[in-house]
Amino acid sequence: MRSxxxxxxxxxxxxxxxxxxxxxxxxxxxxxxxxxEGAAIATPPQLIFAPTLESYxxxxxxxxxxxxxxxxxxxxxGGTVLALAFAIPGAYAMAFHPSTRTRGTLLWMLSxxxxxxxxxxxxxxxxxxxxxxxxxxxxxILIYGLMNLPIVVWMLFTFFKEMPNDILEAxxxxxxxxxxxxxxxxxxxxxxxxxxxxxxxLILCWNEAFWSLNLTSSAxxxxxxxxxxxxxxxxxxxxxxxxxxTVAVAPILVFGWxxxxxxxxxxxxxxxx
Amino acid sequence: MATLTLRExxxxxxxxxxxxxxxxxVADREFVxxxxxxxxxxxxxxxxxxxxEEISGGDLIIDGxxxxxxxxADRGLAMVxxxxxxxxxxxxRQNMGFAxxxxxxxxxxxxxxxxxxxxxxxxxxxxxxxPGQMSGGQRQRVAIGRAIVRNPKIFLFDExxxxxxxxxxxxxxxxxxxxxEELNATMIYxxxxxxxxMTMADKIVVLQAGVIEQVGTPLQLYHHPANxxxxxxxxxxxxxxxxxxxxGLDGTGLSVDLPSGARVALPVETAxxxxxxxxTLGLRPEALRLDPQGPLGGTVRLVERLGGLTLIHxxxxxxxxxxxxxxxxxxxxxxxxxxxxxxxAAGQVxxxxxxxxxxxxxxxxxx
Numbered sequence: 193m194r195s196x197x198x199x200x201x202x203x204x205x206x207x208x209x210x211x212x213x214x215x216x217x218x219x220x221x222x223x224x225x226x227x228x229e230g231a232a233i234a235t236p237p238q239l240i241f242a243p244t245l246e247s248y249x250x251x252x253x254x255x256x257x258x259x260x261x262x263x264x265x266x267x268x269x270g271g272t273v274l275a276l277a278f279a280i281p282g283a284y285a286m287a288f289h290p291s292t293r294t295r296g297t298l299l300w301m302l303s304x305x306x307x308x309x310x311x312x313x314x315x316x317x318x319x320x321x322x323x324x325x326x327x328x329x330x331x332x333i334l335i336y337g338l339m340n341l342p343i344v345v346w347m348l349f350t351f352f353k354e355m356p357n358d359i360l361e362a363x364x365x366x367x368x369x370x371x372x373x374x375x376x377x378x379x380x381x382x383x384x385x386x387x388x389x390x391x392x393x394l395i396l397c398w399n400e401a402f403w404s405l406n407l408t409s410s411a412x413x414x415x416x417x418x419x420x421x422x423x424x425x426x427x428x429x430x431x432x433x434x435x436x437x438t439v440a441v442a443p444i445l446v447f448g449w450x451x452x453x454x455x456x457x458x459x460x461x462x463x464x465x
Numbered sequence: 466m467a468t469l470t471l472r473e474x475x476x477x478x479x480x481x482x483x484x485x486x487x488x489x490x491v492a493d494r495e496f497v498x499x500x501x502x503x504x505x506x507x508x509x510x511x512x513x514x515x516x517x518e519e520i521s522g523g524d525l526i527i528d529g530x531x532x533x534x535x536x537x538a539d540r541g542l543a544m545v546x547x548x549x550x551x552x553x554x555x556x557x558r559q560n561m562g563f564a565x566x567x568x569x570x571x572x573x574x575x576x577x578x579x580x581x582x583x584x585x586x587x588x589x590x591x592x593x594x595x596p597g598q599m600s601g602g603q604r605q606r607v608a609i610g611r612a613i614v615r616n617p618k619i620f621l622f623d624e625x626x627x628x629x630x631x632x633x634x635x636x637x638x639x640x641x642x643x644x645x646e647e648l649n650a651t652m653i654y655x656x657x658x659x660x661x662x663m664t665m666a667d668k669i670v671v672l673q674a675g676v677i678e679q680v681g682t683p684l685q686l687y688h689h690p691a692n693x694x695x696x697x698x699x700x701x702x703x704x705x706x707x708x709x710x711x712x713g714l715d716g717t718g719l720s721v722d723l724p725s726g727a728r729v730a731l732p733v734e735t736a737x738x739x740x741x742x743x744x745t746l747g748l749r750p751e752a753l754r755l756d757p758q759g760p761l762g763g764t765v766r767l768v769e770r771l772g773g774l775t776l777i778h779x780x781x782x783x784x785x786x787x788x789x790x791x792x793x794x795x796x797x798x799x800x801x802x803x804x805x806x807x808x809x810a811a812g813q814v815x816x817x818x819x820x821x822x823x824x825x826x827x828x829x830x831x832x
Contacts, residue, residue: 358550361517366564366615367538376563380554 218441225434232430247435255418257439264414264443266329267404268397271336272390275344278337280386283348284374288360298349301342309339309402320407329412332404336397344393351385352378388455391448398444415440467528467541467618467651468493469514475522476509476675483509485675486523491619491653491668496645499655500662501672502698507655508623510672514653515544515621527618543612544621547628549604551596557583557607558592564615582613585647602633609641613648622654626661638664659699663687671695681831688811688828693819696747702776704813705753705787707746711738718825721746721814725783727760731812733822738814747813747821750776750790755797756806763787765801770794779803 224232226243251257286294316335317326325331355378363377379386401416408417419440422433448455469491476484484506491497499507512518514525516537525532532540543564552560558579559566565575583589586606596604605625612620622641626634642665645652656662662669663683671678671686671694679691683699690696696704709721709729718732721744729746738744753761755777763781775795780786789805797803814822 356548356550358546358548359552361537362544362546362550362552362611363563364517364537365515365542365544366611367567369538372567376567377552381552 218445221434222438223434224430225438227431229429229431232434247431248439250432251422251435251439255421255436257418260413260415260418260440261443263329263332263408263412264398264416264440267332267336267412267414268394270329270333271340271397272393274333274337275340275393276386276390279341279344279348279389280374280379283345283352284370284378286345287349287352287355288357298346301345305342313406317406325407327408327411327413331407332412332414335403335407336400339400339403340393340396343396344389347389347392348382348386351382351389354385355381384454384457388457391451391455395444395448469619469651469653470526471510471514471523472526473523474510474513474520474525476506476513476518477521483675484513484521487675487677489670489677489680491651494649494651496642496652496654496665496667497670498662498666498668499653499670499672500657500659500698501678503657504674505672506675507657507672511544511621511623511653511655514619515542516540517544541618542621543615543617543619544623545605545608545612545625547624549596549608549628551604551607551611553596556593556595557588557599557610560596560607561610561614563611578614578616579610582610585613585644586610601629602637605629605637606640609644613644618651620648620650620652622652624656625654627656627658634661641665659701663699669699671698684828685831688831689821689824690747690813691821693745693747693815693821696813696815696821700749702750702788702790705748705750707748707781707784707787709744709746711740711742711744714738714740718809719814719822723761723781723784725762725781727762727784729760729807729809729812731809731814732825733814734825735822737820738816738822743817744822745815745819747815748787748807749811750788752808752811753787753789753805754808755789755791755795755803757804759804759806761787761805761807763803763805765797765799765803767799768795768797777803779805781805 223239225247226245227238227241228244228246231238231241286298320326320331323331325334359377359381360373363373368376398414399416401420404414404416405420408414419433419436422429422436469489471487471489474484474487474489475482487510499510501507509518513520516532516535520533527540527542552563555563561579561582562575565578570578579592580589583592586609588603588606588610591599591603591607596607599607605628608625625641626637629637638661641654645665654661654665666683668680669683669686670680673694679686679695681689686695686699690699690704693706697706707723709723711719712722712728713720714735718730719735719738720728720730722728723746731746761781761784763779763784765777766780766786767778769776769778772794773792775791775793775797777789777791777795777797778786779789787805810826813824816822
């Protein structure tokens with residue numbers, strides 16, 4: 193299909209418009225983090241100002257960024273590894289050895305994402321308290337892994353479905369047991385899909401705030417808690433809040449930028465094959 | 466030594482039965498071909514032997530041992546898939562050595578076996594390529610190589626040539642026959658192509674709707690088909706079928722009257738039919754010949770000249786269309802009126818249920 197020049201132009205303008213719209217809050221946040229508190233709340237908002245690093249200095253003096261960042265990395269990676277560890281065998285079983293209940297199981301898994309998390313907050317909190325998991329990284333890894341499990345299973349399931357069954361059967365004839373099929377054939381051949389699933393899970397874990405705010409206080413608190421700690425009862429300090437947010441989202445932004453090719457390739461895996 | 470016995474093998478999906486009570490013996494070093502139209506259950510049967518499909522009933526016995534509940538890897542079989550099913554991320558060498566790697570065979574021995582298979586299949590120059598960089602015929606050879614390396618008791622082939630073009634298919638047919646000779650292995654081969662079945666098989670198993678219609682050597686099936694289905698399926702061009710009625714029978718055979726009034730006498734057993742019964746006459750294209758004195762008359766509709774053979778399509782007066790195959794090049798033209806003679810030794814008679822009446826004159830090569 194060849195579209196006319198006007199149509200192409202329209203699509204380009206629309207695309208840029210949406211991109212700028214989505215990027216604007218981040219842009220504004222970064223801008224605000226370099227302002228003084230006074231300039232941050234000035235009306236009308238200032239686009240031109242004398243940049244300062246004082247908010248960043250203040251943020252670092254009030255909280256240890258690196259300890260929060262370490263927690264974020266630990267729980268994101270841990271939660272993703274945990275989710276993948278359960279989802280890979282699960283998705284393999286459902287994609288290649290389906291039973292009459294497979295469809296129902298998949299839909300049921302997805303339906304758990306329709307429940308508002310706050311609905312199970314109290315029972316989870318009590319379970320965590322009883323098990324001594326409050327404010328521990330293990331506790332957050334467990335919650336994050338389980339939280340992302342449905343979406344990770346769904347994504348892996350669709351990627352695995354793209355894989356010709358013949359190849360796995362050939363492996364079975366060659367003597368591969370289920371683990372051999374997964375390890376030597378399925379994972380290497382669906383790696384782009386598995387990688388983009390992992391990346392998405394990492395991003396979701398990194399940005400998660402609800403559970404981390406409710407289940408951690410200091411020892412295991414990730415960067416989302418770090419940001420929240422700057423909205424204090426004495427009032428909002430926008431410049432400091434922006435500085436904290438900027439340093440919290442910077443790693444995942446850089447990470448997303450570097451892996452975007454992989455992400456897009458994975459998400460369009462079936463379509464381009 | 467590798468023999469295979471199927472005893473009342475069944476397969477059903479819920480209430481749908483796709484393989485119905487199949488009994489079969491495959492002898493050591495035999496090349497057996499399962500042939501039938503698509504959906505007849507031939508691939509399913511092969512996959513049940515391989516262990517990729519569960520067996521719903523009956524016994525699968527390999528070398529005297531019941532194998533129903535043994536996993537595919539431990540049955541000692543190797544399979545070549547229609548799609549080749551090569552591992553795209555591995556080189557040819559790794560593809561062929563994969564089974565040995567899983568079996569923890571030492572590297573040196575693995576290399577030796579892969580090299581040997583590559584030599585047999587003339588794949589040596591390609592060992593370090595990946596499947597994506599190879600042609601269809603080469604990929605097919607790698608798939609066969611992967612099977613050879615395992616030194617299986619039985620080779621299973623699932624329509625291995627159907628993705629190749631006609632010229633390559635002819636070449637691979639010869640190569641597979643040579644391989645069977647060289648490896649001295651038992652092979653089971655599934656195809657819907659009766660030419661592949663005729664040219665390669667020691668024994669053909671004709672399947673239809675999950676049932677064995679006939680088992681026999683290619684020439685037995687060709688010259689003495691058990692029923693209408695086999696008669697129509699084996700042979701190209703197809704056998705001509707003419708409806709008629711039995712008008713006389715004795716110890717030397719029976720005579721059949723066709724709607725046009727033409728009478729054909731054939732030497733078949735008459736125990737199961739009586740005078741007046743409706744029967745179907747089966748005449749191979751080469752059992753008919755142009756003969757001014759012949760009993761059948763008609764008009765030529767079309768002539769196909771293949772050089773060495775000529776196929777004359779004739780619309781018989783009231784008896785239906787037939788194809789006549791004549792050796793050499795023939796000058797008969799369309800719209801011409803012709804008379805056809807019949808070679809009684811090559812004719813078949815099928816009773817009302819489609820079963821062939823046994824021929825009294827057996828073809829010398831079918832004993």
